[in-house]
Amino acid sequence: MTNVEPWNETQARAIIEAHAALDGALLPILHAMNDQFGYVPRDAIPLIADMLNLSRAEVHGVATFYHDFRTEPAGRSVIKICRAEACQAMGCEPLVARAESQLGISCGETTPDGRISLQAVYCLGLCATAPAAMIEDRVVGRLTDEKLEHLLLESGR
Amino acid sequence: MTVKIFVPTDAAALSVGADTVARAIVVEATRLGADVDVRRTSSRGLLWLEPLVEVAVGAARLGFGPVTPDDVADLAAAGLFDPQRVAHIAHHLAIGNVEKHPFLSRQTRLTFARAGLTEALSLDDYRNTGGLRGLERALSLGPKQVIEDVIASGLRGRGGAGFPTGIKWKTVGATSAAQKYIVCNADEGDSGTFADRMLMEGDPFALIEGMTIAALAVGATKGLIYVRSEYPHAIATLHKALATARTAGLLGHSVADSGVPFDIDVRVGAGSYVCGEETAMLDSLEGKRGVVRAKPPLPAHAGLFGRPTVVNNVLSLAATPHILADGADSYASLGTDRSCGTMPIQLAGNIKHGGLFEAAFGLTLGQLVDDIGGGTASGRPVKAVQVGGPLGAYFPVSLFDTLFDYEAFAARDGLIGHGGIVVFDDTADMARQARFAFEFCAIESCGKCTPCRIGAVRGAETIDKVMRGTDVDDNLALIDDLCDTMKLGSLCALGGFTPYPVRSAIQHFPEDFRRDHRRFIAAE
Numbered sequence: 302m303t304n305v306e307p308w309n310e311t312q313a314r315a316i317i318e319a320h321a322a323l324d325g326a327l328l329p330i331l332h333a334m335n336d337q338f339g340y341v342p343r344d345a346i347p348l349i350a351d352m353l354n355l356s357r358a359e360v361h362g363v364a365t366f367y368h369d370f371r372t373e374p375a376g377r378s379v380i381k382i383c384r385a386e387a388c389q390a391m392g393c394e395p396l397v398a399r400a401e402s403q404l405g406i407s408c409g410e411t412t413p414d415g416r417i418s419l420q421a422v423y424c425l426g427l428c429a430t431a432p433a434a435m436i437e438d439r440v441v442g443r444l445t446d447e448k449l450e451h452l453l454l455e456s457g458r
Numbered sequence: 459m460t461v462k463i464f465v466p467t468d469a470a471a472l473s474v475g476a477d478t479v480a481r482a483i484v485v486e487a488t489r490l491g492a493d494v495d496v497r498r499t500s501s502r503g504l505l506w507l508e509p510l511v512e513v514a515v516g517a518a519r520l521g522f523g524p525v526t527p528d529d530v531a532d533l534a535a536a537g538l539f540d541p542q543r544v545a546h547i548a549h550h551l552a553i554g555n556v557e558k559h560p561f562l563s564r565q566t567r568l569t570f571a572r573a574g575l576t577e578a579l580s581l582d583d584y585r586n587t588g589g590l591r592g593l594e595r596a597l598s599l600g601p602k603q604v605i606e607d608v609i610a611s612g613l614r615g616r617g618g619a620g621f622p623t624g625i626k627w628k629t630v631g632a633t634s635a636a637q638k639y640i641v642c643n644a645d646e647g648d649s650g651t652f653a654d655r656m657l658m659e660g661d662p663f664a665l666i667e668g669m670t671i672a673a674l675a676v677g678a679t680k681g682l683i684y685v686r687s688e689y690p691h692a693i694a695t696l697h698k699a700l701a702t703a704r705t706a707g708l709l710g711h712s713v714a715d716s717g718v719p720f721d722i723d724v725r726v727g728a729g730s731y732v733c734g735e736e737t738a739m740l741d742s743l744e745g746k747r748g749v750v751r752a753k754p755p756l757p758a759h760a761g762l763f764g765r766p767t768v769v770n771n772v773l774s775l776a777a778t779p780h781i782l783a784d785g786a787d788s789y790a791s792l793g794t795d796r797s798c799g800t801m802p803i804q805l806a807g808n809i810k811h812g813g814l815f816e817a818a819f820g821l822t823l824g825q826l827v828d829d830i831g832g833g834t835a836s837g838r839p840v841k842a843v844q845v846g847g848p849l850g851a852y853f854p855v856s857l858f859d860t861l862f863d864y865e866a867f868a869a870r871d872g873l874i875g876h877g878g879i880v881v882f883d884d885t886a887d888m889a890r891q892a893r894f895a896f897e898f899c900a901i902e903s904c905g906k907c908t909p910c911r912i913g914a915v916r917g918a919e920t921i922d923k924v925m926r927g928t929d930v931d932d933n934l935a936l937i938d939d940l941c942d943t944m945k946l947g948s949l950c951a952l953g954g955f956t957p958y959p960v961r962s963a964i965q966h967f968p969e970d971f972r973r974d975h976r977r978f979i980a981a982e
Contacts, residue, residue, distance in 0.1 A: 324744075324763065325725075325743050325744045325745035325763075326745055327745030327746070328725065328726070328728060328742060328743075328745055329725070329726075331728070332687075332726055332728065353745075359746075362747055363745065363746060363747050366730065366747040366748065366904075367727075367728030367729055367730050367747075367748070368728065368729030368730060369687050369727075369728035369729040370728060383649075385649030385650075385848065385898075386649040386650060386807065386844055386848060386880045386891070386894070387649045387650045387806040387807040387878075387880045388649070388807075389807075389882075389891075389894070390807035390808040390880055390881060390882045390883070390886065391807060391808055391835070422688060422729070423647065423649065423731060423848075423898065423901075423902075424646075424647055424648065424649045424651075424688065425469075425688050426469065426470075426646060426651070426652040426654075426655040426688065426689060427469065427470050427473050427652065428649060428650045428651065428652055428804065428806030428807060428812070428878070428880065429470060429505035429506065429652065429804070429805065429806045429809070429812030429813050429814075430470045430473050430474050430505055430506075430508065430812070431806065431807060433473060435688070438690040438691075440469050440472055440473035440691075441473055442470060442473030442474045443473075443474055
């Protein structure tokens, strides 16, 4: 989330226009908003509804159904730790607990200084190099206390 | 003479430092003045050895792994860049001729024939290794015979449901509609599975060829690949491969000069597990919440935007080029009675030799976990293995004689699903695992049907009571009853199969559900 920008209606309109011709354009638009602004701003909902000829309720329903779409700005770095079975078998839970206590937040929250968002994910497809994590698009396998420590210290600076 | 060195680009390899290793090799070679050509290929799937560095010596490739950047100077000093010396390196990371490694030599690789050998985005590599032969034959056979071949191959859906792929194609082929779709289900959300990811990252043209064959067979002109957002590397690779395929005339207004139009788009999921269910996926593709649809109508009749739609898993589609190229009989001759061909099995979790093992159906679970997988990574005894993702049953060691095929697993109240095997050692608490199954179902339920939406929440609460030692027998009976309701009353496999991990955990590991109760009583 290093290159997110503040809410800007002109940009939002441009995003919607760029995707509006797609069949089933709503998810691609919400993804683009999420990427551009770091979340799907509340102001984007009526705009999308208007331009796609949907009701606000429909757009809100979709935006809030999917785990990926944030309703609040993300931290400068988003650390996703896998908590699915293969990673459980390799001890992801103590790592999650460590990250939570060190950052003073729970999964799904952002540090008060806006540096790191911590997020649980259910499978990154790195199940043979578990435990696994992802920071932005960078994948980390065979996660250890030391590797996690490094990520928590370095991310979002 | 230039020495060719291969380092994988697969996300699993990247996750353990393949990029830094590749860079370290280049730096070290430059420092030593060695003439090396570092090629970035797909992964062999021997994932416990990643980053696996291979050096070409004649026709063979010698492997070293798992290599860290710090090992590179050591290996180079021992002769990594010297074709005369590399075969004689007596380093603890040397694994010898990779093809002869038992993990690889015991496999039958059809879908993953190119794994570790080719560069993912090289269409030349793809062609030179038998790629596009299936498409050529499909074009010469015509739609009807293609469908007959896929039926005759015995290929069943590799996503988990195991429905015959050819029958699905036949149903869509028999419809008449202005628009038909091929939807590739690449929402590989099951923990312990990564074969779709490896194929998309490592051999994307195989998927494109498979989808094109399907399109020709059923008369579809538009394809969509629904990839989960957790797979950014696969998404990037697919976009590049599709652009290459278009430039080469394999996609577009006339597929391979056949006059038939077909093109493929990538759509990215948004973190919802239930969107791996085909009808929820269709709704998601339409821009809606990923809510499961009641069937009928089948997607084959009224799928994406109400049009006839083939929905197939990545592995099913990627198996078809081989079936077309080498014939249905050769594929059908592999495997067991009704489970034909090969299955890319994924060994994961607490396992010594984790990775991708493609083999004909019919190995036993014990062979896979103990002989091939080498037991646990922790070195402790195996306690349980979960087969088939979060909705799959937990099997104890006493059931390790179960054959790995659709029917044998069903006969023992399990499922092979998408072929993932997650190993747990004896530190696992099966009550916690059962609780997690309910919890996961509650997090991911689309909310449409009551047994899943409410049942999962009540199930987790009730297991909490069991774990606290409250009316254990009564609450276990209640859970059993709830499992019946969920199994029989849910609209899709999310609610319907959550009872598998729960019940198998209770049945095979009853002591874990009374552990805290005993401690509680002892404390009194």
